[in-house]
Amino acid sequence: MTTFGFELLGSDGQARTGRVSTAHGAIQTPAFMPVGTAATVKAMTSESVKATGAEILLGNTYHLMLRPGAERIAKLGGLHTFMNWDLPILTDSGGYQVMSLTDLRKLDEEGVTFRSHIDGSYHKLTPERSIEVQHLLDADITMCFDECPPFPCEKDEVARATELSMRWAKRSRDAFVDRPGYGLFGICQGGVHEDLREMSAKALIDIGFDGYAVGGLAVGEGREMMFASLDVTTPHLPTDKPRYLMGVGKPEDIVGAVARGIDMFDCVLPTRSGRTGQAWTPGGSINIRNARHAEDPRPLDANCACPACTNHSRAYLHHLTKADEILGAMLLTWHNLHYYQDLMRAIRQAIGEGRFSQFQADFAATRERGDIEALSI
Structure with missing residues (x-):
């Protein structure tokens, strides 16, 4: 049987491969996890997600426990079987909804009472229930239940939420069923406050987890403040465990976070962008709906091997998005996920070859140049 674990394969500065x-x-x-909130990566089949190079997906406890229900998914063989994904799955604990659905919940020491955004029914989500739901889903990586404070937020309120999250982390650890190949991650909170981040990291290490996430960032504080928070957080996290920055992010965010010792990422950006006509390339983002692409026979990215780039022109993708054709969302989503996985492969290679600093410089220079010149029409 496979033992859950992390092997550090190499490093370059603080950047790591493992x-x-x-x-x-x-x-x-470093790995990027496409988001499959409701047991699907929107506009993609499991086979197409795998073809991009993704090795792990993210699912969401809150959404799946409401619909179709964790017990039902378990009865049907677990989330892997249910969504036809035979690779690893990480499940968010539902803690983020504690912040994002403020108007639909009541929080106390025991947990959170939610009113479903689907039908208005009431549900109690506690650390124990969150862990149980993730167990029923058969998540390879379970996240402990936490409270993610919003930004901006008074420090006293951040401290209260962080201390509560640490008590919930202990309850999550106690509720987790250890079994071969399955791991539980703690979530470091503390907002943008160095002392709270250090306190949270030490509390989590005392409890003991298989990996450590950094939560409470990418909630409006901005890139500079996020990086500053990582600078004072990752040094307190174990070097022999994976580190996961939750909800991040743009390619620039990922490269900067890797430079600060982060190993895992997730974000809805590439899939959400694909459904709104935005494509990500080495030169930055492209709005394919813009008129400049209407008669452009060139691909989004001549060096990209995804179906959108190898089989279709910018002009065709422009047409699909302007006509609100479903295929447009599918192709752009595939392209964006492929780009993100290409980025992670290039990052891993650069770290392994000891040239990550040069990679960072080249990455920034390419983005500074921007998209290819528009054709004269």
Whole structure:
């Protein structure tokens, strides 16, 4: 049986490459996890997600426990079978909804009472229930239940939420069923406050987890403040465990976070962008709906091997998005996920070859140049 674990394969400065072993396979790090909130990566089949190079997906406890229900998914063989994804899955604990659905919940020491955004029914989500739901889903990586304070937020309120999250982390650890190939991650909170981040990291290490996430960032504080928070957080996290920055992010965010010792990422950006006509390339983002693309026979990215780039022109993708054709969202989503996985592969290679600083400089220079020149029409 596979033992859950993390092997550090190399480093360049604070940037690291490694391998996370799980019950459903290994994950090469740094890794980007496409978001499959409701047991689907929107506009993609599991086969097409796998074709991009993704080795792990993210699902969401809150959404799946409401619909179709964790017990139902378990009865049907677990989330891997249910969504036809035989590689690792990480599940968010539902803690983020504690912040994002403020108007639909009541929080106390025991947990959170939610009113469903679907039908208005009431549900109690506690650390124990969150862990149980994730167990029923058969998540390879379970996240402990936490409270993510919003930004901006008074320090006293951040401290209260962080201390509550640490008590919930202990309850999550106690509720987790240890089994070969499955791991539990703690979530470091503390907002943008160095002392709270240090306190949270030490409390989590005392409890003991298989990996450590950095939560409470990418909630409006801005890139500079996020990086500053990482600078004072990652030094307090164990070097022999994977580090996961939750909800991040733009390519520039990922490269900067890797430079600060982060190993794992997730974000809805590439899939959400794909449904709104935005494509990500080495030169930055492209709005394919713009008129400049209407008669452009060139691909989004001549060096990209995804179907959108190898089989279709910018002009065709422009047409699809302007006509609100479903295929447009599918192709742009595939392209964006492929770009993100290409980025992670290039990051891993650069770290392994000891040239990550040069990679960072080249990455920034390419983005500074921007998209290719428009054709004269």
